[in-house]
Amino acid sequence: MSNINILIVEDEAAIRGMLTIVLEQAGFSPIAAAEVDSAQKILADTFPDLILLDWMLPGISGVEWARRLKKDPSYRELPIILLTARGEEEDKVRGLEIGADDYLTKPFSPKELVARIRAVLRRSGKLQGGTQIVLGNLILDTEQHRLTIGEKQLDVSPTEFRLMQFFMTHPDKVFSRTQLLDQVWGRSVYIEERTVDVHIRRLRKILGDYGKEELVQTVRGFGYRFSLID
Amino acid sequence: MSNINILIVEDEAAIRGMLTIVLEQAGFSPIAAAEVDSAQKILADTFPDLILLDWMLPGISGVEWARRLKKDPSYRELPIILLTARGEEEDKVRGLEIGADDYLTKPFSPKELVARIRAVLRRSGKLQGGTQIVLGNLILDTEQHRLTIGEKQLDVSPTEFRLMQFFMTHPDKVFSRTQLLDQVWGRSVYIEERTVDVHIRRLRKILGDYGKEELVQTVRGFGYRFSLID
DNA sequence: TTTGAGTGTGACGAATTTATTACAGACTAA
DNA sequence: TTAGTCTGTAATAAATTCGTCACACTCAAA
The missing domain is CATH 1.10.10.10 (Winged helix-like DNA-binding domain superfamily/Winged helix DNA-binding domain)
Incomplete structure (x- = not known):
C-alpha cells in the first residue's frame, strides 16, 4: 500500500483501465477520470502526487489544462506526464514548453510507463531513497x-x-x-x-x-x- | 577480473553476443554455447558458477537439460536462470517446478539481468567479497x-x-x-x-x-x- | 442559560494477523 | 536401507487491531 497517488486523465475507457491496473501492480494508488471536469474535482479533494494526462481530451484539451495547472501556484509543483499519440514530434515540443515533466508516446510498454513515473517522482523528490x-x-x-x-x-x-x-x-x-x-x-x-x-x-x-x-x-x-x- | 564463470546457453547469436558483453562489463567471466551439446562439454571441463539458459533451444530443450542437471547430484547446487519468452506464464510455472533458481522474461534490461544474477549468486553463497x-x-x-x-x-x-x-x-x-x-x-x-x-x-x-x-x-x-x- | 450539533472517550465483539505446535514427506549421511 | 534432519503446510491458539456504539462533554448561537 503505497501512498503515491496518481491521477489518470484519459477518455478512452480501455486505456484508462489498463493504466489503472498497471499502476496498481506497480504499487501506486491510481485514480482515474475521463475528462478534465471530473479530474479537476478529484484534484480538489484528493492529493495526487503526479498526473498522467492524455494529450487529446474532449472538452478542454489535456494541454490546455496542463498549462493552467502549471500557472497555478498551488499546483505548479505537481508533476505532469503527457500521453501523446505516436510520432507527433511537434506535440512533444509543445508539451515540454508548457511545463510537462515528461511525455510518453503511445503505444508504450507498461514497464516504460512505470519507469518514467518513477523517474519523475524521484526528480520531484517524492520518491526518495531517504525514507x-x-x-x-x-x-x-x-x-x-x-x-x-x-x-x-x-x-x-x-x-x-x-x-x-x-x-x-x-x-x-x-x-x-x-x-x-x-x-x-x-x-x-x-x-x-x-x-x-x-x-x-x-x-x-x-x-x-x-x-x-x-x-x-x-x-x-x-x-x-x-x-x-x- | 572476477572468477565468477557464467555459462550462457542461447541459440540466437545476437542475444548470445549481447549477453556475453553485458556480463563481461559487469565483471563476470562468460562462456557461451549455442546448444546443449556444446554446453555439456563446457560444463565438463570448466566449472561455471551459474548457468544462463534459454528456454527454447534446438535439439534438447533448455528445460529438459535443466531438469537433468537438477537431478544430477554433482550439479544440483549449480544455479540456473532461465530465459523465457514474454508472457508465457505457464513456462514460469514449469520452470520453477524443475528447480530453476530464477527466470527472466525477454526482453529484459542488462541492469535487471545483472541484478538477478548477483542475487542468485549471493543466495547460493558464491558472491561474497569479505566473507x-x-x-x-x-x-x-x-x-x-x-x-x-x-x-x-x-x-x-x-x-x-x-x-x-x-x-x-x-x-x-x-x-x-x-x-x-x-x-x-x-x-x-x-x-x-x-x-x-x-x-x-x-x-x-x-x-x-x-x-x-x-x-x-x-x-x-x-x-x-x-x-x-x- | 439553553439547546443542539460536533467532538471526546471507554468498552466490546468481530475480524485480522501472528505464534506455536504437530506432522508428513524429502532429503542426507552413514 | 535407515535413522535423523530439514522443510513446508495445516491446524489451532493467542494476540492485536479495528470499527461501532453509547454516552459524556464542549462549544457557540440564540
Whole structure:
C-alpha cells in the first residue's frame, strides 16, 4: 500500500483501465477520470502526487489544462506526464514548453510507463531513497517502519502509522474526515466518519505519552489538522 | 577480473553476443554455447558458477537439460536462470517446478539481468567479497557457513542460515513475507507466506537460547525486521 | 442559560494477523 | 536401507487491531 497517488486523465475507457491496473501492480494508488471536469474535482479533494494526462481530451484539451495547472501556484509543483499519440514530434515540443515533466508516446510498454513515473517522482523528490519524514523531533521512517519522538520509539498500529504518515507529509493542512478516510483507509472502503475520531483519539493518546498531544488539532466543523504550531 | 564463470546457453547469436558483453562489463567471466551439446562439454571441463539458459533451444530443450542437471547430484547446487519468452506464464510455472533458481522474461534490461544474477549468486553463497558479516557480537561467515554469537557457534539449518544472511546484510529494514520469500527462497518458488512465520520462529528460538530473541522483530501488518535496536 | 450539533472517550465483539505446535514427506549421511 | 534432519503446510491458539456504539462533554448561537 503505497501512498503515491496518481491521477489518470484519459477518455478512452480501455486505456484508462489498463493504466489503472498497471499502476496498481506497480504499487501506486491510481485514480482515474475521463475528462478534465471530473479530474479537476478529484484534484480538489484528493492529493495526487503526479498526473498522467492524455494529450487529446474532449472538452478542454489535456494541454490546455496542463498549462493552467502549471500557472497555478498551488499546483505548479505537481508533476505532469503527457500521453501523446505516436510520432507527433511537434506535440512533444509543445508539451515540454508548457511545463510537462515528461511525455510518453503511445503505444508504450507498461514497464516504460512505470519507469518514467518513477523517474519523475524521484526528480520531484517524492520518491526518495531517504525514507524519512522529519518534523521537529518526530521522525517517521517508512523503510524501517518506525516512528520516533526524540529517542523514544512509539508503538503504533498499522492504521495509526499510515495516519501519521499522511499527516506528516501534509502538515498544517486541515482535512475532513472523508478526506482522511480516502487517503489513509482508501477510497474503496466504506467506514463511518466517526471512526476517524476514534483513531485520532488513539493517536493523541500515544503522542500524549510524550507530551505531544497537541500535534493533532481539532478544527471544529471541518476536521483535523496536524501541526507543530498551535 | 572476477572468477565468477557464467555459462550462457542461447541459440540466437545476437542475444548470445549481447549477453556475453553485458556480463563481461559487469565483471563476470562468460562462456557461451549455442546448444546443449556444446554446453555439456563446457560444463565438463570448466566449472561455471551459474548457468544462463534459454528456454527454447534446438535439439534438447533448455528445460529438459535443466531438469537433468537438477537431478544430477554433482550439479544440483549449480544455479540456473532461465530465459523465457514474454508472457508465457505457464513456462514460469514449469520452470520453477524443475528447480530453476530464477527466470527472466525477454526482453529484459542488462541492469535487471545483472541484478538477478548477483542475487542468485549471493543466495547460493558464491558472491561474497569479505566473507564475514559482523553485527554487534554476531558474526556470520558465508565461506565457512558459520554463525557465531560471541564465542558460541549456533547450529542453524541451511534455510535459517540464508535467512540470517539476508537479515544481517539488510539490518533495520522491514521486509514483507513476500519479499523475504523472493530474496531468501528465490523468486521462482511458490511457498506459503505463513512458512516465513515458521522459519522466523525457528530462528528466534535458536537466537533466544543466547538471549538474542529480540533481534527478529515483528512489524504487524508489514512483515519482519532484523535489528539490534528494539 | 439553553439547546443542539460536533467532538471526546471507554468498552466490546468481530475480524485480522501472528505464534506455536504437530506432522508428513524429502532429503542426507552413514 | 535407515535413522535423523530439514522443510513446508495445516491446524489451532493467542494476540492485536479495528470499527461501532453509547454516552459524556464542549462549544457557540440564540
